[in-house]
Amino acid sequence: MSDDRTPLRLFWAEFRENKIGLVALVVVVVTILLALFASIISPQDPYDLAKLSLMDSRRPPGFIGSSGYTHLLGTDPQGRDLLSAIFYGLRISIQIGLAAGFVSLTIGTALGITAAYVGGRIEALIMRLIDLQLSFPAILLALVIVALLGQGKVQLISALVAAQYAYFARTAYGAAKAERGKDYIEAALATPLSGRLVVMRHLLPNCMPPLIVVATVQIANSISLEATLSFLGLGLPVTEPSLGMLIANGFPYMMSGRYWISVYPGISLIILIVAINVVGDQVRDQFNPRLRK
Amino acid sequence: MQAILVMAVMSVIVFCGVYAIGNPIDIVIPPEATQEIRLEAIRRLGLDRPLYEQYFIFISNLLQGDLGRSFVYNLPVLELIGGRLPATLELVLISVISATVLGVSLGIYAGYRPDSWLAKTIMAVSVLGFSVPSFWVGLILILVFAVNFGWLPAGGRGQTVEILGIAWSFPTINGLSHIALPAINLALFKLALMIRLARAGTREIMLTDTIKFARAVGLSESTILRRHLLKLISIPIITVFGLELGSTLAFAVVTETIFSWPGVGKLIIDSIGVLDRPVMVAYLILVAFLFVTINFVIDLVFALIDPRVRNGASA
Numbered sequence: 001m002s003d004d005r006t007p008l009r010l011f012w013a014e015f016r017e018n019k020i021g022l023v024a025l026v027v028v029v030v031t032i033l034l035a036l037f038a039s040i041i042s043p044q045d046p047y048d049l050a051k052l053s054l055m056d057s058r059r060p061p062g063f064i065g066s067s068g069y070t071h072l073l074g075t076d077p078q079g080r081d082l083l084s085a086i087f088y089g090l091r092i093s094i095q096i097g098l099a100a101g102f103v104s105l106t107i108g109t110a111l112g113i114t115a116a117y118v119g120g121r122i123e124a125l126i127m128r129l130i131d132l133q134l135s136f137p138a139i140l141l142a143l144v145i146v147a148l149l150g151q152g153k154v155q156l157i158s159a160l161v162a163a164q165y166a167y168f169a170r171t172a173y174g175a176a177k178a179e180r181g182k183d184y185i186e187a188a189l190a191t192p193l194s195g196r197l198v199v200m201r202h203l204l205p206n207c208m209p210p211l212i213v214v215a216t217v218q219i220a221n222s223i224s225l226e227a228t229l230s231f232l233g234l235g236l237p238v239t240e241p242s243l244g245m246l247i248a249n250g251f252p253y254m255m256s257g258r259y260w261i262s263v264y265p266g267i268s269l270i271i272l273i274v275a276i277n278v279v280g281d282q283v284r285d286q287f288n289p290r291l292r293k
Numbered sequence: 294m295q296a297i298l299v300m301a302v303m304s305v306i307v308f309c310g311v312y313a314i315g316n317p318i319d320i321v322i323p324p325e326a327t328q329e330i331r332l333e334a335i336r337r338l339g340l341d342r343p344l345y346e347q348y349f350i351f352i353s354n355l356l357q358g359d360l361g362r363s364f365v366y367n368l369p370v371l372e373l374i375g376g377r378l379p380a381t382l383e384l385v386l387i388s389v390i391s392a393t394v395l396g397v398s399l400g401i402y403a404g405y406r407p408d409s410w411l412a413k414t415i416m417a418v419s420v421l422g423f424s425v426p427s428f429w430v431g432l433i434l435i436l437v438f439a440v441n442f443g444w445l446p447a448g449g450r451g452q453t454v455e456i457l458g459i460a461w462s463f464p465t466i467n468g469l470s471h472i473a474l475p476a477i478n479l480a481l482f483k484l485a486l487m488i489r490l491a492r493a494g495t496r497e498i499m500l501t502d503t504i505k506f507a508r509a510v511g512l513s514e515s516t517i518l519r520r521h522l523l524k525l526i527s528i529p530i531i532t533v534f535g536l537e538l539g540s541t542l543a544f545a546v547v548t549e550t551i552f553s554w555p556g557v558g559k560l561i562i563d564s565i566g567v568l569d570r571p572v573m574v575a576y577l578i579l580v581a582f583l584f585v586t587i588n589f590v591i592d593l594v595f596a597l598i599d600p601r602v603r604n605g606a607s608a
Contacts, residue, residue: 132302137543140580144573147565224426231428232550232562247432254436263436266429277424 014286021282027275031268035094038087082246082260086268089243092236093269096153097223100160105215107161108168113207115169116176117199127173130166138163142225146234156235160222171214175207209287216280220273227269243269305348363564363572370575374557381549381556385541388476392483393534399484400491401518401526407496415488422485427544431478431551438474475552479545483537490533494526527598535591539584 016022115126133141142163149155179185180203188198227244229235231251236242241249243265250261363370403412498504503525507517546558553559557576564572 136581136584137540139546140543140577143546143562143565144577147573220424224424227426228428228547232547234565244428247429251432254432254440259436259440262432266432270425270429273426274421274424277420 011286015282018282021278024275024278024282027271028279031090031272031275032094034087035091038084038091080241082264085241085246086243086265089241089246089265090268090272092240092242093223093226093244093272096157096160096226096242097219100157100164100222100226101215101219103157104161104165104218105168105211108165108170109172109204109207109211111165112169112172112174113176113199113203116173116180117195117203126169130169130173133166134170138221139225139228142229143232143234146229151235151237153236156226156229159229160225163225164218164222167214167218168211171210172207175210176203179203179206213280213284213287216276216283220276220280223269223276224273363569366569370571373572374560374575374579377555377557377560380554381542381545381558384472384475384479384548384554384556385538385545387472388478388480389483389534389538389541391476392480393487393530396484396487397491397526397530400488401495401522403488404492404495405499405518407492416492419485419488422481427478427482428547428551430481431475431548434474434478435551475548475554478551479541479548482544483541486533486537487530490529491526494529495522498522498525524598528595531594531598532591535587535594539580539587542583543580 015025111126111130115123142159145159145162146156149158185198185202188202189195193201226235226242227247230242230244231248233248235244246265247262247269250259250263250265254262363373366373399415403415406412499522503521504517507521512520543558545554545556546562548554549556549558550562560572561576563569564576
């Protein structure tokens with residue numbers, strides 16, 4: 001009995017009850033798998049310029065290209081098979097979303113918990129800076145940083161982290177501040193445990209639930225922000241198109257009715273973002289004690 | 294007082310951030326220029342001085358209302374931004390105001406009758422408005438209304454009318470048709486936010502004693518909604534309205550690019566592309582200034598509508 005009532009299992013049992021959440025989770029997992037195995041399942045390697053033929057460019061869905069197979073979703077202006085480009089684009093988008101999400105989670109949590117635990121002047125300094133930054137729109141910050149650092153994956157991730165860590169810091173600070181005042185932390189501090197150990201072993205784990213919720217939402221946000229930056233031409237180099245860049249590539253051709261170049265990458269982007277958000281919503285509801293039956 | 298401090302810190306951060314990286318001299322002078330021309334240009338723009346000295350020159354000019362000259366357009370930055378600002382303001386105001394009015398009405402309805410199918414539809418749409426990236430909505434709007442149906446133009450400002458020496462689009466039919474798509478694009482996210490806010494507030498307040506007593510007195514439901522509910526939910530809505538006004542100004546960057554709307558957002562994207570520092574710095578400081586001002590105005594409005602704040606301040 002005690003075995004199958006671990007918190008994780010209980011959580012999963014509750015999660016399964018909501019059909020929409022379950023569908024969204026399946027969508028997220030399938031998308032990640034598609035991205036992981038992009039090189040195996042894609043009919044074409046969209047980065048191999050030698051295999052691309054300009055004769056095949058901007059063809060509608062269902063066109064049989066010079067390499068002999070059907071382009072199910074058509075081709076883009078460089079003659080890439082759109083389906084393959086979307087798989088590879090998903091891979092880049094997810095990669096960047098996860099990387100930016102985890103780095104901002106780490107930095108933000110460290111700052112927030114330090115502020116709440118140490119208190120005093122450091123607390124005031126850190127939180128002032130973070131409030132100042134939160135009053136500034138994330139997109140603008142990311143835009144300026146990318147503009148300054150130039151193009152590339154690392155630069156893009158740094159910009160996303162700079163734009164997002166403050167949300168984690170706020171959340172971690174709020175949670176840690178509330179936990180800090182509770183008796184169990186006082187009790188742990190009364191023992192000869194080092195302060196670091198108390199923070200890592202006791203304070204941090206109890207701050208995790210709200211942070212996990214923020215993390216899911218922020219990963220979706222970074223993916224969307226990355227797509228926006230790429231769309232504005234400030235993202236990754238053209239040789240490795242992310243979903244945002246595929247959409248941007250197709251934009252000029254939309255006016256002449258070649259909708260598929262922008263529309264299909266856009267649809268996959270939205271499915272991914274909406275699915276992550278739905279899963280995040282569900283997790284948040286389950287963590288929220290006020291909504292518990 | 295705090296606002297001034299915030300502005301000072303912002304100006305240092307923005308200035309150093311923008312000036313620390315990238316060498317604008319290569320864009321200002323042609324690549325075939327001789328060494329003398331190059332050095333002369335560097336001296337003329339004050340780029341040979343140490344960073345702190347550049348900053349002090351910048352600040353003293355700023356206090357005199359001079360934000361420098363654009364490297365690229367060779368025009369005073371203030372004039373450049375001032376010329377573009379009306380277009381952005383017009384777009385932002387129209388979209389935020391219409392989003393608020395519509396969003397609050399829909400949100401109150403959704404909170405008042407949470408189980409009706411209309412309320413559920415409203416909420417489903419608001420989830421979509423939240424998660425779908427704004428540039429994508431813009432693309433779809435263009436595809437559907439400009440390309441497929443050809444009802445509305447996809448870009449530009451259209452016909453403008455001069456009022457007080459500034460060109461505005463909204464008084465003419467043609468101008469309005471040009472504003473429609475970008476304004477809808479910009480408003481959609483705000484609409485979703487306002488719906489959620491109004492709905493949450495309504496659900497909470499409908500359960501309070503205020504409403505119970507108002508009903509007990511025999512006031513009609515519509516009077517309760519108008520006179521009591523609207524007043525009570527207006528505080529968070531005004532806060533968010535103010536903040537959103539600022540962030541919409543920033544988000545207009547994306548919308549203006551898609552619809553080639555000639556506002557400040559498009560200007561900043563173009564300036565980032567060519568590393569036109571004075572324009573970037575001025576724009577960011579302007580946005581920071583706007584945020585600080587908006588926060589200040591929100592506080593004032595609170596004092597006006599909330600007796601608790603008013604009495605607390607005078608005590």
